[in-house]
Amino acid sequence: xxxxxxxxxxxxxxxxxxxxxxxxxxxxxxxxxxxxxxxxxxxxxxxxxxxxxxxxxxxxxxxxxxxxxxxxxxxxxxxxxxxxxxxxxxxxxxxxxxxxxxxxxxxxxxxxxxxxxxxxxxxxxxxxxxxxxxxxxxxxxxxxxxxxxxxxxxxxxxxxxxxxxxxxxxxxxxxxxxxxxxxxxxxxxxxxxxxxxxxxxxxxxxxxxxxxxxxxxxxxxxxxxxxxxxxxxxxxxxxxxxxxxxxxxxxxxxxxxxxxxxxxxxxxxxxxxxxxxxxxxxxxxxxxxxxxxxxxxxxxxxxxxxxxxxxxxxxxxxxxxxxxxxxxxxxxxxxxxxxxxxxxxxxxxxxxxxxxxxxxxxxxxxxxxxxxxxxxxxxxxxxxxxxxxxxxxxxxxxxxxxxxxxxxxxxxxxxxx
Amino acid sequence: xxxxxxxxxxxxxxxxxxxxxxxxxxxxxxxxxxxxxxxxxxxxxxxxxxxxxxxxxxxxxxxxxxxxxxxxxxxxxxxxxxxxxxxxxxxxxxxxxxxxxxxxxxxxxxxxxxxxxxxxxxxxxxxxxxxxxxxxxxxxxxxxxxxxxxxxxxxxxxxxxxxxxxxxxxxxxxxxxxxxxxxxxxxxxxxxxxxxxxxxxxxxxxxxxxxxxxxxxxxxxxxxxxxxxxxxxxxxxxxxxxxxxxxxxxxxxxxxxxxxxxxxxxxxxxxxxxxxxxxxxxxxxxxxxxxxxxxxxxxxxxxxxxxxxxxxxxxxxxxxxxxxxxxxxxxxxxxxxxxxxxxxxxxxxxxxxxxxxxxxxxxxxxxxxxxxxxxxxxxxxxxxxxxxxxxxxxxxxxxxxxxxxxxxxxxxxxxxx
Numbered sequence: 001x002x003x004x005x006x007x008x009x010x011x012x013x014x015x016x017x018x019x020x021x022x023x024x025x026x027x028x029x030x031x032x033x034x035x036x037x038x039x040x041x042x043x044x045x046x047x048x049x050x051x052x053x054x055x056x057x058x059x060x061x062x063x064x065x066x067x068x069x070x071x072x073x074x075x076x077x078x079x080x081x082x083x084x085x086x087x088x089x090x091x092x093x094x095x096x097x098x099x100x101x102x103x104x105x106x107x108x109x110x111x112x113x114x115x116x117x118x119x120x121x122x123x124x125x126x127x128x129x130x131x132x133x134x135x136x137x138x139x140x141x142x143x144x145x146x147x148x149x150x151x152x153x154x155x156x157x158x159x160x161x162x163x164x165x166x167x168x169x170x171x172x173x174x175x176x177x178x179x180x181x182x183x184x185x186x187x188x189x190x191x192x193x194x195x196x197x198x199x200x201x202x203x204x205x206x207x208x209x210x211x212x213x214x215x216x217x218x219x220x221x222x223x224x225x226x227x228x229x230x231x232x233x234x235x236x237x238x239x240x241x242x243x244x245x246x247x248x249x250x251x252x253x254x255x256x257x258x259x260x261x262x263x264x265x266x267x268x269x270x271x272x273x274x275x276x277x278x279x280x281x282x283x284x285x286x287x288x289x290x291x292x293x294x295x296x297x298x299x300x301x302x303x304x305x306x307x308x309x310x311x312x313x314x315x316x317x318x319x320x321x322x323x324x325x326x327x328x329x330x331x332x333x334x335x336x337x338x339x340x341x342x343x344x345x346x347x348x349x350x351x352x353x354x355x356x357x358x359x360x361x362x363x364x365x366x367x368x369x370x371x372x373x374x375x376x377x378x379x380x381x382x383x384x385x386x387x388x389x390x391x392x393x394x395x396x397x398x399x400x401x402x403x404x405x406x407x408x409x410x411x412x413x414x415x416x417x
Numbered sequence: 418x419x420x421x422x423x424x425x426x427x428x429x430x431x432x433x434x435x436x437x438x439x440x441x442x443x444x445x446x447x448x449x450x451x452x453x454x455x456x457x458x459x460x461x462x463x464x465x466x467x468x469x470x471x472x473x474x475x476x477x478x479x480x481x482x483x484x485x486x487x488x489x490x491x492x493x494x495x496x497x498x499x500x501x502x503x504x505x506x507x508x509x510x511x512x513x514x515x516x517x518x519x520x521x522x523x524x525x526x527x528x529x530x531x532x533x534x535x536x537x538x539x540x541x542x543x544x545x546x547x548x549x550x551x552x553x554x555x556x557x558x559x560x561x562x563x564x565x566x567x568x569x570x571x572x573x574x575x576x577x578x579x580x581x582x583x584x585x586x587x588x589x590x591x592x593x594x595x596x597x598x599x600x601x602x603x604x605x606x607x608x609x610x611x612x613x614x615x616x617x618x619x620x621x622x623x624x625x626x627x628x629x630x631x632x633x634x635x636x637x638x639x640x641x642x643x644x645x646x647x648x649x650x651x652x653x654x655x656x657x658x659x660x661x662x663x664x665x666x667x668x669x670x671x672x673x674x675x676x677x678x679x680x681x682x683x684x685x686x687x688x689x690x691x692x693x694x695x696x697x698x699x700x701x702x703x704x705x706x707x708x709x710x711x712x713x714x715x716x717x718x719x720x721x722x723x724x725x726x727x728x729x730x731x732x733x734x735x736x737x738x739x740x741x742x743x744x745x746x747x748x749x750x751x752x753x754x755x756x757x758x759x760x761x762x763x764x765x766x767x768x769x770x771x772x773x774x775x776x777x778x779x780x781x782x783x784x785x786x787x788x789x790x791x792x793x794x795x796x797x798x799x800x801x802x803x804x805x806x807x808x809x810x811x812x813x814x815x816x817x818x819x820x821x822x823x824x825x826x827x828x829x830x831x832x833x834x
Contacts, residue, residue: 221809242831249833369829391822392638392810405808412786414659416666
């Protein structure tokens with residue numbers, strides 16, 4: 001029944017679907033989301049058998065056990081996926097909400113209303129749950145989506161997207177609203193990045209080399225996500241125990257994710273006391289430490305941090321430590337090496353908190369709380385499409401609103417200028 | 418006193434200036450804007466003498482009289498420029514305003530506040546008033562700006578930007594907040610488009626070839642502006658006189674600007690009556706007409722519109738005319754050939770108005786009013802940096818808010834996840 005379309009034809013079909021999606025009501029979209037969830041549940045066995053193929057291929061390719069775990073589905077994980085789709089159905093629909101309304105002196109009514117972006121291209125890596133999450137968020141926000149998953153999960157992604165597309169279409173969504181791109185070579189990405197005529201935005205989700213490639217090659221507008229070199233700065237007035245709790249949480253609770261800290265900055269006035277204290281706590285969690293010269297003068301038993309360490313996202317239980325002269329040196333270090341993601345100061349001084357939040361250029365600037373809270377669910381958005389580390393359009397955790405734009409509706413009775 | 422910096426050094430200096438601009442108060446920025454206006458007035462003679470050099474060069478290069486007029490300054494035009502800066506000083510400061518605030522169940526306070534984008538690069542063509550307008554808008558919104566004007570106005574732009582930079586700096590703005598890029602070759606643009614490390618956004622203002630070049634070559638995020646293939650659709654229920662007023666205004670009041678219409682679409686049920694009526698009105702305004710086959714069957718005395726006409730922004734007193742079967746055919750034509758700028762339906766049917774505003778994919782969708790109102794001043798923004806024809810970040814007329822982003826400020830008392 002299905003024939004393979006060229007990428008250009010897929011994108012064109014997505015554009016036509018987007019034109020139809022604009023006019024659908026919230027009830028119609030929610031019905032589709034429910035039926036998409038039902039369909040995944042009904043065809044669970046088929047999904048698991050395709051997933052087994054990916055897992056076998058992964059073992060043959062010697063993927064790490066962490067990678068295999070990310071790839072693996074079971075009944076519980078499929079339940080989480082379908083539950084996610086039902087939660088998206090329950091969220092408020094962003095489309096059509098008014099952003100401003102005014103009557104001009106000449107009698108013109110000008111309104112700004114939220115509308116879908118149109119066609120969204122997502123390029124993502126291993127985890128197959130992203131296929132369903134993103135498809136659900138796009139349908140809810142009235143967008144057509146082109147999904148381009150990684151080669152490791154290709155069979156799982158194909159079956160999930162095919163089930164979702166069929167269910168969406170039989171529930172009244174336009175054909176082409178959810179499409180998966182089957183080619184796994186980089187040429188397909190390059191082609192996608194140049195289909196400006198049909199695609200409104202490309203969102204890369206994955207490692208820094210994927211994001212860099214997309215940013216450098218796309219003529220379609222891009223929303224960058226997920227690169228996170230985050231820092232904690234312990235000010236001289238910090239509560240020692242609170243600082244330790246935050247640092248341990250921000251480093252160890254899930255070291256592979258982007259809102260984890262990579263570098264600890266310590267005010268010189270407390271370094272002599274604080275560094276041995278925090279080193280003991282981190283060592284107990286098996287964190288490998290790399291220190292600057294001043295850190296190692298206080299605590300010699302750790303590796304030397306090189307210039308590279310300040311600009312590395314470890315994705316691992318590794319932390320670099322630097323002693324800084326004062327808060328201004330901390331701010332300068334962060335604005336130089338940070339990726340504008342999440343940054344925290346632990347302090348008890350009002351002016352330090354104020355200065356840090358004003359001067360740090362990042363999407364989320366914390367006082368006395370773990371950077372791990374930078375997350376769509378923790379922010380109460382009910383869903384997350386990624387965490388934007390750029391300044392245009394969306395910054396920080398992106399919920400449904402980030403998948404929308406606006407248009408002005410102007411109503412008159414013959415006004416001319 | 419001044420030495421020529423490399424483009425990289427200029428961008429780096431702008432970045433450092435941007436870090437300082439974040440912390441300045443509205444009063445400090447307004448004082449600088451007033452002093453920038455004063456300085457231009459005091460040095461008016463010098464500006465006019467540099468402008469004379471550009472005009473002489475332009476005449477030698479056989480620039481059109483329209484181009485020379487755009488280039489030309491006189492006392493009145495300088496007054497308009499300084500007046501513009503004083504008006505910007507009087508506008509509300511967007512920076513620091515709260516966009517949302519919530520307390521999460523765990524006690525975290527999360528706020529989103531408006532902050533400057535950082536460093537803005539503007540690439541623009543002939544008109545020298547843009548230099549001062551853009552510098553003023555950037556200072557007001559706390560951004561550093563790299564100005565790259567066209568070669569025709571190079572001497573005028575250099576002196577204006579130099580006066581503004583000196584005045585801003587003596588009024589307390591950081592050095593490097595306003596910088597002009599002196600090189601007029603395209604290589605300088607290409608270099609600018611790759612300085613992601615220092616520049617947050619590039620805004621091209623000019624012809625479609627400039628915009629295309631920027632979009633295709635920039636790794637810095639871009640806000641596209643100003644390409645306008647706009648349409649008027651006369652529905653079968655339209656008030657004939659109102660339709661004529663709107664069409665004549667939207668085509669003839671300022672044919673070189675982007676919110677002018679290029680194509681008129683006429684519902685077939687009224688074409689026989691309406692086309693001769695509107696042709697007479699447009700001919701009286703010296704508008705050259707190009708018709709589709711069905712138009713010429715009704716009114717043979719006009720040139721044939723070719724496929725090219727539907728995708729041409731004339732910038733001139735030329736209008737193409739097409740008879741369409743119904744509103745759906747009009748919507749399809751507009752969504753195919755339009756540049757997502759401004760579109761209008763003239764109708765007296767409620768459902769037609771509703772359908773048109775829902776289905777047309779453009780920044781401004783009008784019912785019964787001229788497309789010429791798509792303008793920052795007409796929308797009440799008090800200033801305009803350009804008209805965005807893209808969907809990310811800003812759409813339609815861009816005021817000061819379009820030069821800002823936001824950041825989340827999260828305040829806790831030791832929360833971990």
